[in-house]
Amino acid sequence: MVRKISLTVNGYRKTVEVKDNELLIDVLRDKLKIKGVKAACWRGECGLCTVLLNGEPVKSCLVLAVEVDGSEIVTVEGLSRDGELTPIQKAFIEHGALQCGFCTPAFVLASHQLLLENPNPTEEEIKEKLSGILCRCGTYYEIIEAIKSASKFYQKK
Amino acid sequence: MEKLTFKYIGKPIPPYDGFYKVTGTAEYTFDIELPGMLYAKLVTSTVPHARIKKIDFSKALQIPGVVKVVTGKDFPYRVGMYAGDRDLLAIDKVRWVGHPVAAVIAESLEAAEKAIDLVDVEYEELPAVFDPLEALKPDAPLIHEKMEEYRHSPAFNPIPGTNIANKFTLVRGDVEKGFREADVIIEEQFYIPHVSHCYMEVQNVVAHYHLDGTVEIWTSWQNVAPIRQIMALSLGIPHNKIIVRIPYVGGGFGGKAGLGWEALVTILSKEAGYRPVKLVLSRKEQFTVAAVREGFYGFAKAGFRKDGKFIAYDVKFILDAGAYADYTVNVGRAVGYSADGCYEIPNIRVESLTVYTNKIPTTALRGFGYPESHWVLEQIMDRAAKKIGIDPVEIRRINLVKPGISETCTGERLREDAGNPEKVLQTLLEEIEWNTPPEKLREPWKIRSKGLALFVKGPAQPPNAAASAILKFNEDASVDLLIATGNFGQGTITALIQIVAEEFGLPLEKVRVDYIKDTHKSAYTWQTVGSRGLFTDGIAILKAIEDAKRQIFRVASEVLRCPEDHLELVDGEVRVKGKPWMKIPLQDIVMGYTYPNGNSIGGPVIGRGVFMSTHTTYLDPETGQGNPTIFHTFGGAAVEVEIDLLTGEIKVLKVVQALDLGKVINPLLVKQQMNGGSLMGLSIGLYEQIKFDERGWVVNPNFTNYYLIRIKDIPKEVVRKTIETPQSDGPYGARGIGELTMIGIAPAIANAVYRATGVKINQLPMNPENLWKALKEQRPDLFDEALKKFIESKKLAEVRA
Amino acid sequence: MSFGSPYFTLPDFTYHKPKTLREALELLEKYGDEAKILAGGVGLIAFMKERLVSPSHVIDIKGIPELKKLEYRKGEGLVIGATVTFSELESYQVIREKYRALYQAVKLASDSIIRNRATLVGNICEAIPWVDGPPPLIAYGAEVEIKSLDKVRRVPVAEFIKGPVEIDLEPGEIVTSIHIPDVPSGARSGFVKFNVGSEFALVNLAAYLSLNEEKKDVRLVYGAISPKPVRALEAEKILSSEGDMRTLIISAAVKASEELEVISDVLASEDFRRHLIKILTMNLLTELVEGG
Amino acid sequence: MKLEGKIFLKSRREDVWNFISEPVKVIECIPGVQEYSVTEGKRVTAKVKVSIGFIKGIFNASSNVIEEDHENYFAKLKLSGSGAGSGFDALVEVKLNEVDSGTELAWTANVNVSGPLGSLAKPMLEGYVKKIVNQFFDCIKYKLTG
Missing domain, CATH: 3.30.365.10 (Aldehyde oxidase/xanthine dehydrogenase, molybdopterin binding domain)
Structure with a gap:
């Protein structure tokens, strides 16, 4: 069955036609052309398709598009809408918290959300929140550094 | 190189492409869609070793959206970098559980996925061997019967009639004598299981075979050159008709060297009526179908x-x-x-x-x-x-x-x-x-x-693995560096940009390397593997810089009326050594120098440099x-x-x-x-x-x-x-x-x-x-x-x- | 015919989102075993991708208010509705304080992003041997409440899970909630998971100890070692016998490692699992005894 | 996993042999079979609906006769197939023995299951396979002797 759903993506209201068996990741990537959402496993293990669903990180390969009717979605593309990179994005670049970059959107997004909720996370809290995302290049140390250094900007908010 | 202090060399410069990666705007093959693009899906073997008796895909063709089903019989090509043993789809025989036997091409991924379930393959099973020690025994099942027909590189020594794809031997000194003189002898057996590269971006390819015989390929791979080379040799398509492009790549770790699925998808594109085709492996296929x-x-x-x-x-x-x-x-x-x-x-x-x-x-x-x-x-x-x-x-x-x-x-x-x-x-x-x-x-x-x-x-x-670089100046004395060095996370390109900026005294932002590697537009490099990129391509770039400097100094020496060896390049200017007031900004030279009366000398500066190993x-x-x-x-x-x-x-x-x-x-x-x-x-x-x-x-x-x-x-x-x-x-x-x-x-x-x-x-x-x-x-x-x-x-x- | 399940897309189905439980039950009644319940989706969608299930109808129960219930009443215990996520359990203070084994299992289950969607009811309904939800529930003597259009029944979690991917649920029925009895003051519980080099447990263990003067109540529940979670009854008996707990731990641990049926699989061999049972039992019980 | 069993049939050995040599008759006894076709050499392909716990899948299965020894009333079949992301194969041997007032059908089956089903549900597969096999032979018995 095909139906229309409405959702807010990165601040913009969208109406899309989706099939019942379509996944959120595919609607974001293929229909809305939001390519910052990546995937490496399609079964909830790698976390590269993480998006914020009503402010909560979820893996969009395990969510049906019809489920998010009326919801708000934020992807990495939604982070720097005011024309400037967010502090966490700057910190990722500066600390080299990226190599091939394929997992970077998911890590940036999840780190940003973590800092919004908890501006001064401990190393344990960072690990706890990010262990659902894989990076084969092994930038975990740099990611922790980037989060710690960006942390001061989130405290001011 | 005799410089003692550097502006960029040795400095912790962040990755040049970080901005694109943190904003989600870095484009990977995974993100590429072409107009009219079709999707391919592989039908893979469920048995480890068997003769293919029949492939019946009539039911698959009935799925709405399925364009074509292709089997290996129609494409008896052997491809490869070193052993040359690989088929595109199984020909006559399957050799492992996961061996692709057919490919379905469809208007949507969903249709292709429905169709692969409906392809019926009839196998006649053969004895299989899973352990290499067993495979070495004289009565072991033979996996490649026609090894002698494979086109392998001269560095290797396959033994037809056995399961040995290469035998390497090295002898130095007299090992028996050594043992006789030894006081302590250690004898051990070691084992390492198969492991997967697990780069995050799965192998995926888009290929478009045009009616005029030109092939355009986008692929998540480490190198452009070997793809073109192997495809040209095996499929008989002329080199200059194959354009291989590699955008951002989500990791390689050696698993994306040589040739991937490009030749197969190229053929699928032709078979599908010259429409672009995309193949994306699933993670499961990465563990069972890819190498x-x-x-x-x-x-x-x-x-x-x-x-x-x-x-x-x-x-x-x-x-x-x-x-x-x-x-x-x-x-x-x-x-x-x-x-x-x-x-x-x-x-x-x-x-x-x-x-x-x-x-x-x-x-x-x-x-x-x-x-x-x-x-x-x-x-x-x-x-x-x-x-x-x-x-x-x-x-x-x-x-x-x-x-x-x-x-x-x-x-x-x-x-x-x-x-x-x-x-x-x-x-x-x-x-x-x-x-x-x-x-x-x-x-x-x-x-x-x-x-x-x-x-x-x-x-x-190989001993003759070369590299090259081209530098071309723009009007404002910014530089485009045309290199084929792969960029899959290692950071080499950032280091190469530092070299160019350092040598010309330019700010880093003035040196641009396109994120797309392209057989048509980038200078040749053999491959980006083996930790060689910085060394080989770095040398080629330094030579290209020397070449460009020669051209710049030749013009400047005429304008400044000063011998070339008295000139130096500092902060984007050519200066006379010891007389810093005698100078010309680089942008006045790089497109040719024009005198006040309109007379002009020189011309656009393009530097070229190569690396060739001379002692290997x-x-x-x-x-x-x-x-x-x-x-x-x-x-x-x-x-x-x-x-x-x-x-x-x-x-x-x-x-x-x-x-x-x-x-x-x-x-x-x-x-x-x-x-x-x-x-x-x-x-x-x-x-x-x-x-x-x-x-x-x-x-x-x-x-x-x-x-x-x-x-x-x-x-x-x-x-x-x-x-x-x-x-x-x-x-x-x-x-x-x-x-x-x-x-x-x-x-x-x-x-x-x-x-x-x-x-x-x-x-x-x-x-x-x-x-x-x-x-x-x-x-x-x-x-x-x-x-x-x-x-x-x-x-x-x-x-x- | 193709090796494996290289699927990105899901099979065709019709999606339903009932607003009431009655509506959901009517849909279930109508479609029978052609229908599957969707809550967090972590299990169902992954199973559909593997083509292990291909339902024609998917019934999303997240819109049903009563299934969101998460409530503790003194003397009665804890009720966890079918759509309550692991993350919600994690931040529910009562669980952290009174139901340590459950709290620890919830914290160790998968990763925090998955826990934002995954539900505890879904976790037990999948009945995958290596997951972390069931052992603590069985240790507490929890029951599931099952409803259909014409009846309501309660089944202990221990019986509800019949084996891998097999549960006591008829077509037309839905699990609405889990009921965990209240724990007496002084009771202790804990959970350990050994999963080095795996997301799934090689062995996990929930222990519950209530050491009242009149009666020792001890429960040891092991997961990942056999088709369904099991209690080590003989080991429990040893621990319930007379004497200082400390002196009983080793023999109970040894007993547990011997008395149970244990499988070999892709994660670990039977021998290693038996060894881990011994070590984990020893560790967890010592910790519980020390902690008191 | 290795399974074996014997069933007693109140039919003449020749009749049993003729019956089981006829693929079409045998296939219809496979529990869950939905459609099938028989090709040359008695190769049979069929779609079989399988449910193990709540896993439900359609298996594409095929069977090939490897050996058919009428003289000794012995047959060997290779069954294989895949579905639900998993694969199976089975080597089945059937031998007919004459016994008092009928025929004894002795069979052995060596069954392998690979893929998620194999790893997920291995502990319960044996019981499941036994159930299927019993249903199958019950059906044959019924068809032969009513």
């Missing part, structure tokens, strides 16, 4: 004198190459000629067999045989030290190669400026505090220990003697581990790596490589293993049961040390780094365990079950003691045994 790292056996016998001198080494490596060994034959060669690691061994005999089995095909993975040869050798060093009664450090010191004096096992005299292995070792010892005993724990059933391993690595490449050779087929590589990077890894004797769990607390990089062009990028390589080494050392069932099926093709290190698992501390012994022909003296950082980790952990417990773990991964088994077999007393200590410290008086 992974080979399985490995090492049978080693080593002889030492009681003074610690290593005098005889007889080693046999057997590589489980799976159904296709195209790239693995070269791994077999590299594992062979790297058998001596960083030690001088006067008498050595190596045999390395790359063997076909009915398992998933195999290929290169970060380190290319060196992690395997060092897994064997570096543990032997510790075993020998213990038997002789000296420190593991001492035995290494005694046998360490001396650049300028020593020869490697291939007979290559190490150049004087090859590096400083002694200093590498010294640095490791200081950072791991080798002589400080590890802390005793409040939980006495756990023990801490330190271990180390040394290593060396050079690029495994093929290796002698009988003795393995020759010069295989363009540089050797020396390094070492040391770890501190905590071993839980009750559960068998090994926790790595601290990793130290020391590398002699010649010159650190960018410490931030070096840090990334050293951290990343340490984590990949830990993951493969402690967790990873592709498991097969008795029918050759992979039973853990996902990240739940094939575990990759996660952020929660990282060691508390990683110490990175670099040593700079410049190599005169390297860019600023630099050598390669990428693969090095993974080689020493696993043997260092094994050595730490051995040092504290005497337990030998000859097989990877060093997971709790494997350590528990080894402990149970070799030191049951240790376990009993640990249990006793647990009971004592917890005051659990025992009621019954």
